[in-house]
Amino acid sequence: MAAVLGIETSCDDTAAAVVIDGALASSVVSSQPVHIQYGGVVPELASRDHQRLIVPVVRQALREAGVAYEDLDAVSVTHGPGLAGSLLVGLSYAKGLAWGLDVPLVGVNHLEGHLYSLFLGGQEPSLPFLCMIVSGGHTQIVKVTEDFGYETLGRTRDDAAGEAFDKVGKLLGLPYPGGPEIDRRAPAGDASFVRFPRTHLKGVDFSFSGIKTAVLYYLNEFSDEERVAHLEVHLDDLCASFQAAVVEMLVRGLARAVKQTGIKEIGLVGGVSANSGLRSALDRMAVKDRWTVHVPEMRYCMDNAAMIAAAGYRKLQAGRVSPLSLTAQPALKL
Ligand code: KG4
Numbered sequence: 553m554a555a556v557l558g559i560e561t562s563c564d565d566t567a568a569a570v571v572i573d574g575a576l577a578s579s580v581v582s583s584q585p586v587h588i589q590y591g592g593v594v595p596e597l598a599s600r601d602h603q604r605l606i607v608p609v610v611r612q613a614l615r616e617a618g619v620a621y622e623d624l625d626a627v628s629v630t631h632g633p634g635l636a637g638s639l640l641v642g643l644s645y646a647k648g649l650a651w652g653l654d655v656p657l658v659g660v661n662h663l664e665g666h667l668y669s670l671f672l673g674g675q676e677p678s679l680p681f682l683c684m685i686v687s688g689g690h691t692q693i694v695k696v697t698e699d700f701g702y703e704t705l706g707r708t709r710d711d712a713a714g715e716a717f718d719k720v721g722k723l724l725g726l727p728y729p730g731g732p733e734i735d736r737r738a739p740a741g742d743a744s745f746v747r748f749p750r751t752h753l754k755g756v757d758f759s760f761s762g763i764k765t766a767v768l769y770y771l772n773e774f775s776d777e778e779r780v781a782h783l784e785v786h787l788d789d790l791c792a793s794f795q796a797a798v799v800e801m802l803v804r805g806l807a808r809a810v811k812q813t814g815i816k817e818i819g820l821v822g823g824v825s826a827n828s829g830l831r832s833a834l835d836r837m838a839v840k841d842r843w844t845v846h847v848p849e850m851r852y853c854m855d856n857a858a859m860i861a862a863a864g865y866r867k868l869q870a871g872r873v874s875p876l877s878l879t880a881q882p883a884l885k886l
């Protein structure tokens with residue numbers, strides 16, 4: 553039996569999970585409601601909460617998996633990208649645990665973790681495949697040629713797609729994070745109410761700062777009272793119009809990557825992969841252009857440690873373990 557603990561503390565979720573012989577045995581995520589009142593993640597508060605939560609969250613993950621600390625064969629942990637103070641809490645804890653138990657430490661790139669959420673049950677993608685990683689911090693399309701072999705085909709030049717959702721959510725007066733709120737409202741709205749501009753760069757790169765500014769300019773056309781009245785009637789329509797534009801940009805980028813590579817095996821991961829509009833658009837492409845689309849279960853779209861444990865398990869099998877000198881790398885690339 554090989555039991556691997558996964559730890560994820562790169563942003564504002566404190567998470568731990570256990571994978572035993574490749575199968576997920578437990579997954580615990582404790583999110584931090586403290587940030588809601590600030591409309592975004594406050595890094596200092598995030599690291600303080602990670603310190604408070606890391607021990608109970610790991611204990612619960614072990615208990616739910618029915619394993620003791622001594623049963624662990626490796627400790628895998630996110631070491632970047634993310635907030636330095638947040639990463640350090642999980643990484644320091646993981647190093648201490650690995651050293652104390654005398655088992656290997658396995659550093660996992662957070663983006664690699666999202667990618668391995670495709671391997672948490674369901675039909676796994678076959679190699680090579682294209683993976684679109686869309687989260688609050690990243691938007692990129694990667695060609696996966698082999699286990700841990702990636703080639704980035706394109707990425708956002710400015711905001712990440714999730715960041716655009718959250719910023720526009722804020723402009724529309726929605727609670728943080730705006731992504732799920734906009735998605736909840738969009739199906740009830742008219743997506744053709746406003747045609748927000750779609751930015752299409754050359755190749756497979758993205759840009760989402762233009763659409764965010766377009767929403768801002770649109771709302772600035774109104775006086776304060778008018779805006780409140782307009783949002784009261786048309787909030788769902790604006791959510792639908794914005795979401796349709798973002799989805800169109802993402803799908804267009806993916807379609808170009810498919811054309812460029814000839815690969816129609818597609819994975820969609822990261823927080824924004826939970827978006828209903830994006831999922832349906834990819835389902836349509838699956839029928840229309842015969843793409844084979846893989847998306848993680850909803851609970852593994854947003855940050856979690858199951859994906860870190862899954863990636864950690866595979867890295868351990870491949871002998872890709874890390875030294876205890878592993879550092880937190882806030883800007884780590886795939
Ligand atoms: O992967 P994730 O949990 O954290 C990062 O690594 O960034 O992604 C969080 C992002 C947030 O921007 C959130 O608004 C967005 O994912 N998100 C969504 C939805 N659910 C989460 N965006 C659009 N529609 C959703 N249903």
Ligand code: ZN
Nearest residue numbers: 687823854855
């Ligand atoms: Zn993430």
